[in-house]
Amino acid sequence: MNNNNPTTTLPASQNASQLIWNTNTTSKVMENKTIVYKSEIMGNLMKMVDRVAPSHANILVLGESGTGKELIARSIHDRSNRRNKPFVAINCGALRETLLESELFGHEKGSFTGAYLRKIGLAEAANGGTLFLDEIGELDPAIQAKLLRFLQEGEIFRVGGKEPIKVDIRLICATNRELDQEVTRGNFREDLFYRINTIVVSAPPLRRRKEDIPSLVNYFLTSSQHSYLNRGRTVSDEAMQALMSYDWPGNIRELQNTCERLQILSDGHSIMLNDVPENIRTPEQEDGMMDYTPSITLYDLEKNYILKALAHFGGNKTQAANKLGITIKTLYNKLHEYGEFEKFAVHTKPAK
Numbered sequence: 338m339n340n341n342n343p344t345t346t347l348p349a350s351q352n353a354s355q356l357i358w359n360t361n362t363t364s365k366v367m368e369n370k371t372i373v374y375k376s377e378i379m380g381n382l383m384k385m386v387d388r389v390a391p392s393h394a395n396i397l398v399l400g401e402s403g404t405g406k407e408l409i410a411r412s413i414h415d416r417s418n419r420r421n422k423p424f425v426a427i428n429c430g431a432l433r434e435t436l437l438e439s440e441l442f443g444h445e446k447g448s449f450t451g452a453y454l455r456k457i458g459l460a461e462a463a464n465g466g467t468l469f470l471d472e473i474g475e476l477d478p479a480i481q482a483k484l485l486r487f488l489q490e491g492e493i494f495r496v497g498g499k500e501p502i503k504v505d506i507r508l509i510c511a512t513n514r515e516l517d518q519e520v521t522r523g524n525f526r527e528d529l530f531y532r533i534n535t536i537v538v539s540a541p542p543l544r545r546r547k548e549d550i551p552s553l554v555n556y557f558l559t560s561s562q563h564s565y566l567n568r569g570r571t572v573s574d575e576a577m578q579a580l581m582s583y584d585w586p587g588n589i590r591e592l593q594n595t596c597e598r599l600q601i602l603s604d605g606h607s608i609m610l611n612d613v614p615e616n617i618r619t620p621e622q623e624d625g626m627m628d629y630t631p632s633i634t635l636y637d638l639e640k641n642y643i644l645k646a647l648a649h650f651g652g653n654k655t656q657a658a659n660k661l662g663i664t665i666k667t668l669y670n671k672l673h674e675y676g677e678f679e680k681f682a683v684h685t686k687p688a689k
């Protein structure tokens with residue numbers, strides 16, 4: 338672990354900013370950067386990380402939700418010669434177009450209603466360091482064009498600004514979407530795609546590296562903020578067997594949340610098979626279809642289902658959207674529509 342790293346903590350001036358800092362870049366989130374693994378597949382990935390880190394190449398990290406993409410991005414930064422400069426992360430799916438542009442590139446005083454002061458954008462704040470654009474697949478076409486321009490010219494314009502500003506950043510992007518398909522569908526610019534994917538690093542899903550599960554469980558149980566409880570510190574063989582048989586659709590994030598829950602709820606020093614939640618011991622095989630109920634409208638059904646999905650994933654919108662088969666933008670729009678947006682603006686991160 339490297340504590341010399343400045344993790345950018347710009348003041349959160351508005352709700353949207355809080356969303357970014359709280360989900361991606363608070364120093365608390367970034368304190369814990371250990372990548373735990375045993376599997377060969379992760380060993381190879383880490384060799385790749387070592388090889389690409391010192392280069393200036395832009396990197397695209399691919400992988401399902403919860404596979405550790407942000408951790409990998411951070412690890413690349415830490416192994417690069419930019420390690421003593423800022424690592425700034427922004428979630429492209431969490432903000433509407435205009436807000437995202439001013440978060441990313443900043444704005445000049447008076448450039449729009451409410452722009453009372455000049456604001457430095459995250460790209461400028463990351464100068465000399467690394468800018469991590471999470472959920473790049475959600476980036477609006479207008480901002481895609483601006484990002485492309487920046488990658489070509491090395492300059493940005495603040496919103497309402499006339500002067501180009503030189504910034505030196507290394508870009509790491511991440512997505513859980515098939516970005517090449519988004520290009521084919523016309524949702525993502527091909528020229529930008531080729532600029533950001535000089536090197537592609539793929540984080541494998543946990544079900545393809547189950548050998549990592551015991552080490553990860555051990556790590557989460559001993560490093561969690563609940564370890565002071567002095568219970569649930571070890572796992573019985575049967576319980577571990579159950580954890581290893583499960584496919585972990587939410588990947589490491591789901592495993593981490595489960596470990597936290599197991600630790601809090603377990604009775605003794607060791608976690609037993611009985612402590613393991615039913616859905617993990619015996620994953621549902623049924624088709625999940627419900628009978629028609631005349632008193633329930635489609636609107637209520639959908640709302641209920643979406644809110645349940647969010648609760649299931651501990652408020653993690655990326656994961657919920659992914660499993661619901663909708664984009665994160667659609668999920669945000671739905672939450673606004675239901676008047677539930679504020680409630681889910683910040684999701685509870687598992688213990689570090």
Ligand SMILES: Nc1ncnc2c1ncn2[C@@H]1O[C@H](COP(=O)(O)OP(=O)(O)OP(=O)(O)O)[C@@H](O)[C@H]1O
Pocket residue numbers: 369371372373374400401402403404405406407408409471513553589590593653655656687
């Ligand atoms: N190999 C690992 N060792 C230890 N912790 C890990 C590992 N991989 C992931 N984690 C932890 O799992 C959680 C999810 O990781 P991360 O946020 O990097 O995933 P992600 O792919 O960016 O997820 P999302 O798609 O939901 O944004 C984090 O708390 C992270 O610290």
Ligand SMILES: [Mg+2]
Pocket residue numbers: 406407471511
């Ligand atoms: Mg992420």
